Amino acid sequence: MLQIDNLTMRYPTGDLALDDVSVAVERGQVIALIGPSGAGKSTLIRCVNRLVQPSAGAIRLGGEDIVKMGVGDLRRARRRMGMIFQEYALVERLSVMENVLSGQLGYVGFWRSLLRRFPQPAVDEAFRLLGRVGLDHMVDKRADALSGGQRQRVGIARALIQNPDILLVDEPTASLDPKTSRQIMRLIVELCHERGLAAIINIHDVPLAMMFVERIVGLRAGRIVYDGPPKGLTDQRLTEIYGEEDWSGTRAEDDEDEPPAHRKVAAAVGPPELQKAAGA
Amino acid sequence: MPVIEAGDHRVWRRRDRAEQLRNWLIWLVGTALFIVCWRFISERTIWIFVLDAPQQAWDMAVRMSNPPMGYFNRILQPMWDTVNMATIGTLIAIAIATPVAFLAASNTTPSVYFVRPVALAIIVTSRSINALIWALLLVLVVGPGLLAGIIAIALRSIGFIGKLLYEAIEEIDETQVEAIRATGAQPTQVLSYGIWPQVLPAFAGISVYRWDINIREATILGLVGAGGIGVQLQASVNSLAWGQVSVIFMAILVTVVFSEWVSAKVRHAVL
Structure with missing residues (x-):
């Protein structure tokens, strides 16, 4: 569904961030993008919704090439891509509800959005999503009054209210503690399965990525050096991506009886269970 | 570097000798400039007027006291x-x-x-x-x-x-x-x-x-x-x-x- 072909990005400073990258993401597929800092992970997902303009290559979400789109088409294409940020990127001085509804801006005219007169179906959906991420009691709080995990939940709701086809997720857990990180990753993966959403998740935490996703893409210096299931990520592969290091203990020790978490999440997708899993 | 080797221990100073000298020089020039400016202002001041300034200020204060509150309206x-x-x-x-x-x-x-x-x-x-x-x-x-x-x-x-x-x-x-x-x-x-x-x-x-x-x-x-x-x-x-x-x-x-x-x-x- 998302087709990235020969994407190259060279910053005006001369740094080559992406070097001829090609990836295809299928509908409903959640992939983790791993690699050392500066490998081009952030640049890659920012190219997809063109927060940065790639130097060469093509990106297709369904149909037209995003790289060549005009302003209006680009705005319409961005509505179909929800983005989740490392530092949450909520508008700190707006309320939780306003932040969630800002995900609807692509669908609502300027004056309606200025006067906060969002269409009732959008407001209903916002309440539903806030309930789903476990924040229905926080609707009127200002974003800067929330904890890190709560902010990221608002960020997730803001991305989902766009009703996107794909989520672009940039280091969702890098500012969170280990427990919250797992909850947030689980929530993102669950929601993707629930809605048949594809996702590209940039992530530093390799064990966490291996726990939750079915496909991992490894980037090094702007090139793809691994693309396959978490199982295939051997010590040798990790060395190829990150450089020489003792990798023992990185992979969840191959416990064959225990199905990986992403499969458990997929199996558990049924509304009542989800309500419970989403709590905490 | 303001670290000086002195036998078996190293002495640390905030400034080394050159910096210290320059610091003193800046103070010296600054003080001299102040004195020159002071003289310049002093020569152009009519000191007789300044000497009775307290008297004048007091006079004005007296005239300003007892304000006519009706003027307020x-x-x-x-x-x-x-x-x-x-x-x-x-x-x-x-x-x-x-x-x-x-x-x-x-x-x-x-x-x-x-x-x-x-x-x-x-x-x-x-x-x-x-x-x-x-x-x-x-x-x-x-x-x-x-x-x-x-x-x-x-x-x-x-x-x-x-x-x-x-x-x-x-x-x-x-x-x-x-x-x-x-x-x-x-x-x-x-x-x-x-x-x-x-x-x-x-x-x-x-x-x-x-x-x-x-x-x-x-x-x-x-x-x-x-x-x-x-x-x-x-x-x-x-x-x-x-x-x-x-x-x-x-x-x-x-x-x-x-x-x-x-x-x-x-x-x-x-x-």
Whole structure:
């Protein structure tokens, strides 16, 4: 569904961030993008919704090439891509509800959005999503009054209210503690399965990525050096991506009886269970 | 390096010898300059006038004491005019300075090479001329009275508000703006959702701060005929009615304290 072909990005400073990258993401597929800092992970997902303009290559979400789109088409294409940020990127001085509804801006005219007169179906959906991420009691709080995990939940709701086809997720857990990180990753993966959403998740935490996703893409210096299931990520592969290091203990020790978490999440997708899993 | 090897231990000093010498030299030159300037001022001062300054000050204080409180009723209207002059002038300035600030801020300007220099020029021109001088010119152009004062205050405040506001706009967190842009929002929506909430506290703070300054400035614009309490002040000084002058001073003091209180409240409310 998302087709990235020969994407190259060279910053005006001369740094080559992406070097001829090609990836295809299928509908409903959640992939983790791993690699050392500066490998081009952030640049890659920012190219997809063109927060940065790639130097060469093509990106297709369904149909037209995003790289060549005009302003209006680009705005319409961005509505179909929800983005989740490392530092949450909520508008700190707006309320939780306003932040969630800002995900609807692509669908609502300027004056309606200025006067906060969002269409009732959008407001209903916002309440539903806030309930789903476990924040229905926080609707009127200002974003800067929330904890890190709560902010990221608002960020997730803001991305989902766009009703996107794909989520672009940039280091969702890098500012969170280990427990919250797992909850947030689980929530993102669950929601993707629930809605048949594809996702590209940039992530530093390799064990966490291996726990939750079915496909991992490894980037090094702007090139793809691994693309396959978490199982295939051997010590040798990790060395190829990150450089020489003792990798023992990185992979969840191959416990064959225990199905990986992403499969458990997929199996558990049924509304009542989800309500419970989403709590905490 | 200010670390000196001294046998088995290393001595650390804040400055090494050359730096120390230079430091002393700077102090020496500074002191010499001060003495020279002092002599220069002293030679041009008529010391006989200065010597009886305490006497003169006391005389004036005596003449200003026992103010005619009945005069207070007659300055209520001019005082009210003064406050209005400051308020309307500030509002006009806000209306003009806000768009100018967005055009001047490097992250919101539509064109770095054409629009931004124009906006910056407007800000600098407005800032470089004091409200009193604007008033002096405007009294000649639009005639004496409140209108000249209002325009003078507005012209001076555009630069002040514009400069502080565009600096605040340049300091916003760009990722919040990116997040709004990533939803497919139009540029106007990015402005109202991503940028405006971030600069709102600065905007409110700057506006009331300028209003506060303008009330004080408005009290003197009357000296050049631009309306307000300054007209009465000048008339009283010219007619040596020192009692009236002290009533005016008290009225100004009360008004300024009031405006300080209002601006503190507003800033507190917005933060």
